[in-house]
Amino acid sequence: MIRAETIRERGEGFQAADTITLDETQRHRRRMAMVSDGGIAFLLDLADARLLREGDAIVLDDGRLVRVIAKPEPLYAVRGRNAAHLLSLAWHLGNRHTPAAIMADHLLVRRDPVLREMAVGLGGSVEEVEAPFDPEGGAYGGHHAHGDESRPLTGGSHL
Incomplete structure (x- = not known):
């Protein structure tokens, strides 16, 4: 082989x-x-x-x-009212140890109704999208710079 x-x-x-x-x-x-x-x-x-x-x-x-x-997969695009609010949403998602792809103006996370409810409850907006998922690595050796902030989503709007 x-x-x-x-x-x-x-x-x-x-x-x-x-x-x-x-x-x-x-x-x-x-x-x-x-x-x-x-x-x-x-x-x-x-x-x-x-x-x-x-x-x-x-x-x-x-x-x-x-x-x-x-491969595109079912995700949520999470947006905040502004950069500080998005940072707060990222902190709360990270506190739940949720893998996330960090984009310039939104986060991508796997679809989970509990996460959706939390993000909306914190004032964020959540949109269902189909997109490749390339989450940030961990702080201990798995980190990578995203650098693909304008990557289009598949089967949904371009964020």
Whole structure:
């Protein structure tokens, strides 16, 4: 079986032989048999578990690259009245240990009626959207800079 032990970070310019479309949960892996969108079967066998990001490339042992595509999933777009209010909403969501993607003017979180009720109760607005989910990593080694604030949402309005 073809093996993949290396990931090329997004932004490193490359020509991919194929793609693999995965939601956020499916993209957090260390070792797993996978099949690309075009049918290339391979074993992902990384030294450590990591979150594969939109645009990363899985390097196959035969030299081919498989580009990672983040599959849109059901999320809430949470907005505040202003930047300070959005920061407060982010703090409350973080206090619940909720993974969140931090955008310039909104947060993306997984759909959960309890979170919706909390955000609305705190004066936020919540919209159901379908979008790739690329949450912030943790403070201890998983942090990444988002840098994709204008990324369009799929199946809904552009935020």
